[in-house]
Amino acid sequence: xxxxxxxxxxxxxxxxxxxxxxxxxxxxxxxxxxxxxxxxxxxxxxxxxxxxxxxxxxxxxxxxxxxxxxxxxxxxxxxxxxxxxxxxxxxxxxxxxxxxxxxxxxxxxxxxxxxxxxxxxxxxxxxxxxxxxxxxxxxxxxxxxxxxxxxxxxxxxxxxxxxxxxxxxxxxxxxxxxxxxxxxxxxxxxxxxxxxxxxxxxxxxxxxxxxxxxxxxxxxxxxxxxxxxxxxxxxxxxxxxxxxxxxxxxxxxxxxxxxxxxxxxxxxxxxxxxxxxxxxxxxxxxxxxxxxxxxxxxxxxxxxxxxxxxxxxxxxxxxxxxxxxxxxxxxxxxxxxxxxxxxxxxxxxxxxxxxxxxxxxxxxxxxxxxxxxxxxxxxxxxxxxxxxxxxxxxxxxxxxxxxxxxxxx
Numbered sequence: 268x269x270x271x272x273x274x275x276x277x278x279x280x281x282x283x284x285x286x287x288x289x290x291x292x293x294x295x296x297x298x299x300x301x302x303x304x305x306x307x308x309x310x311x312x313x314x315x316x317x318x319x320x321x322x323x324x325x326x327x328x329x330x331x332x333x334x335x336x337x338x339x340x341x342x343x344x345x346x347x348x349x350x351x352x353x354x355x356x357x358x359x360x361x362x363x364x365x366x367x368x369x370x371x372x373x374x375x376x377x378x379x380x381x382x383x384x385x386x387x388x389x390x391x392x393x394x395x396x397x398x399x400x401x402x403x404x405x406x407x408x409x410x411x412x413x414x415x416x417x418x419x420x421x422x423x424x425x426x427x428x429x430x431x432x433x434x435x436x437x438x439x440x441x442x443x444x445x446x447x448x449x450x451x452x453x454x455x456x457x458x459x460x461x462x463x464x465x466x467x468x469x470x471x472x473x474x475x476x477x478x479x480x481x482x483x484x485x486x487x488x489x490x491x492x493x494x495x496x497x498x499x500x501x502x503x504x505x506x507x508x509x510x511x512x513x514x515x516x517x518x519x520x521x522x523x524x525x526x527x528x529x530x531x532x533x534x535x536x537x538x539x540x541x542x543x544x545x546x547x548x549x550x551x552x553x554x555x556x557x558x559x560x561x562x563x564x565x566x567x568x569x570x571x572x573x574x575x576x577x578x579x580x581x582x583x584x585x586x587x588x589x590x591x592x593x594x595x596x597x598x599x600x601x602x603x604x605x606x607x608x609x610x611x612x613x614x615x616x617x618x619x620x621x622x623x624x625x626x627x628x629x630x631x632x633x634x635x636x637x638x639x640x641x642x643x644x645x646x647x648x649x650x651x652x653x654x655x656x657x658x659x660x661x662x663x664x665x666x667x668x669x670x671x672x673x674x675x676x
Contacts, residue, residue: 268651268652268653268675269625269648269649269650269651269652269675269676270648270649270652270663270673270674270675270676271646271647271648271673271674271675271676272639272642272646272647272648272649272666272671272672272673273642273646273671273672273673274642274643274644274646274671274672275643275669275670275671275672276670277670278497278498278501278643279497279498279500279501280493280494280497280501280502280503280669280670281501281502281503282503282504282668282669282670283503283504283505283506284490284503284504284505284506284665284668284669285482285505285506285507286482286483286486286487286505286506286507286659286665287310287312287313287314287482287483287486287659287660287661288310288311288312288313288317288480288481288482288483289312289480289481289482289483289484289485289514290312290314290316290317290338290483290485290658291338291443291446291483291485291514292312292446292450292478292480292481292513292514293308293311293312293314293316293317293320293480294316294317294320294338294339294342295342295417295421295446295447295450296308296311296450296478296480297311297317297320297321297324298320298324298342298346298421298422299421299450299451299454299478300478301324301346302346302421302422302424302425303424303425303454303470303472303473305472305473305474305475305476306454306473306475306476306477306478307475307476307477307478308477308478308479308480309477309478309479309480310479310480310481310482310507311480312480312483312658313660313661314656314657314658314659314660315334315335315336315656315657315658315660316336316338316339316657316658319333319334319336319339320333320336320338320339320342320343323339323343324343324346326355327352327353327354327355328353328354328355329355329356330355330356330358331343331347331355331356331357331358332358332359333357333358333359333363334359334360334363335359335360335362335363335587335630335657336359336363336657337363337366337414337586337587338414340357340359340363340366340368340391341368341371341412341414341415341417341418342414342417342418342421343357344357344368344371344372344375344382344393344395344418345371345375345418345419345421345422346418346421346422347395347397348375348378348380348381348382348395348397348398348400348422349380349397349398349399349400349422349425349426350397351397351398351399352397353395353397354394354395354396354397355394355395356385356392356393356394356395357391357392357393357394357395358385358391358392358393359391359392360630362587362588362630363391364386364387364390364391364392365390366390366391366585367389367390367585368389368390368391368393369388369389369390370407370408370411370415371415371418371419372384372389372393374405374406374407374415374419375400375419377402377405378400378401378402378403378405378426378430379398379399379400379401379402380395380398380400381395381396381397381398382394382395382396399427400422400426401427401428403426403427403428403429403430403431404430404431404432404433405419405430405431405432405433406432406433406434406435407419407432407433407434407435408434408435408436409434409435409436409437409438409439409463410436410437410438410439410581412440412582412585413439413440413443413444413447414443416432416434416440416443416444416447416465417443417444417446417447419432420432420444420447420448420451420458420465420467421447421451423451423456423467423469424451424454424456424467424468424469424470425469425470426469427469428469429466429467429468429469430465430466430467431464431465431466432464432465432466432467433463433464433465434463434464434465435463436463438463439555439556439579439581439582440515440555440556440582441515441556442513442514442515442518442556442557443515443556444460444465445460445513446513446514446515448460448465448467449513450478450513451467453476453478454470454473454476454478455470455473455474455476456468456470481507481508481509481512481513481514482505482506482507482508483514483658483659484508484512484514484515484516484517484519485514485516485559485560485633485658486636486658486659486662487505487508487516487519487537488516488519488559488560488563488564488637489563489636489637489639489640489662490503490505490539491519491523491526491528491539491563491567492563492566492567492570492637492640493640493643493669494523494528494539494540494541495523495526495527495528495541495567495570495571496567496570496571496640496641496643496644497541497643498541499527499541499542499543499544500540500541501540501541502538502539502540502541503538503539503669504536504537504538504539505536505537505538505539506535506536507535507536508532508535508536508537509532509535510532510537515556515557516557516559516560518556518557518560519557519560520537522552522560522564523539525546525547525550526546526567526571527541527542527543527544527545527546528540528541528542529542546571546573547573548573548574548616549573549574549575549576549616550564550568550573550574550575550576551575551576551577551578552564552575552576552577552578553578553579554577554578554579554580555578555579556579558579558580558582558583559633561577561580561583561590561594561612562590562594562633562634562637563633563636563637564577565577565594565598565612565614565637566598566637566638566640566641567640568614569598569601569603569614569617569620569641570620570640570641570643570644572616572617572618573616574613574614574615574616575612575613575614576611576612576613576614577611577612577613578610578611579610579611580610580611580612581609581610584609586631586633587629587630587631587632587633587657588629588630588631588634590631590633590634591607591612592607593627593629593631593634594607594612594634595607595612596627597626597627597634597638598614600621600624600626601617601620601621601624601645602617602619602620602621603615603617604617620641620644620645621645622645622646622647623646623647623648624645624647624648625647625648625649625650626638626647626648626649626650627650627651628649628650628651628652628654630651630654631654632654632655632656632657632658632659633658634654635649635651635652635654635655635662636655636659636662639662639663639666639671642671648676
């Protein structure tokens, strides 16, 4: 599906949008529910990734294909490894088979798991023969994707002796780790996180508990970008959000103050308001704890004629695509000068954008959604726009609600 995007006729937007539940919280909650059936969940994400996770958890033997869902790959690897009697081959798309899994597999094997590679060493597909994991201590490099760490933490309360996890080096994804620990504590699990050591106590049974999934802050980032590029006075209300969020991407509310956007919280809602047009020439952010918003920030800066230097992006090359390389390619189409290295991106300020550009999305939902708001500044096309269903199926319809003109080509 190829879409043509144009700006709303009125750039002083006054609208309200309901955003689906967080993909990150949904997948964590679903895994906990599989381990402890007394858990009920409200406001589940309607994303492809959420559906893949739900379906995967229902399979006991045979092939489990998670397509492009990286979170499901990591979480289901830990889940199936800890479930006696379940024997599956966990696989995914061709890109998924290029994304490393070795660090998690080795950690699970150290706990006693039976996992072997079906094709290339260190990568999916993997064959998992579930068994009772008897060991309770393991270590991981601290600078890896938080999903490896969270996968182990989520199964920890179901292990006989719980888990003592040591993180070696500098930790780079603290908010996502704290999100996982926060959910564990909501269901009654005792945890501690001191220095580089995380301890999760075992839990045999829990009382009936309801987890309410907060809406996705990564998805909210695109509306922060829209408000930043709109006229002063623009207000967009988003539901369902809370000020004391478990999600690392909630740092958006602070970052976008630099773009003239203020955030006000109500009961399960927040209102994004364009307060002023006073903008710095260049911004600098360390996004180690929130790498998923890097694309949104870079595109916002492009649209506002600003420069940016974004660091802490070492996990982006192993996402749905190499996001650093993809960003450089797509931003450059508009005439921008972009430099990248292994963990950073630098964008030079650009006053005039090339028009008539078609954005390639690389099977990456965030590439499609991050560039959508740029239509406020210049008409553009988005190739393979349906890829947004991975995390936010209603995205293009919600942009239409705001007045964006969107036509399928």
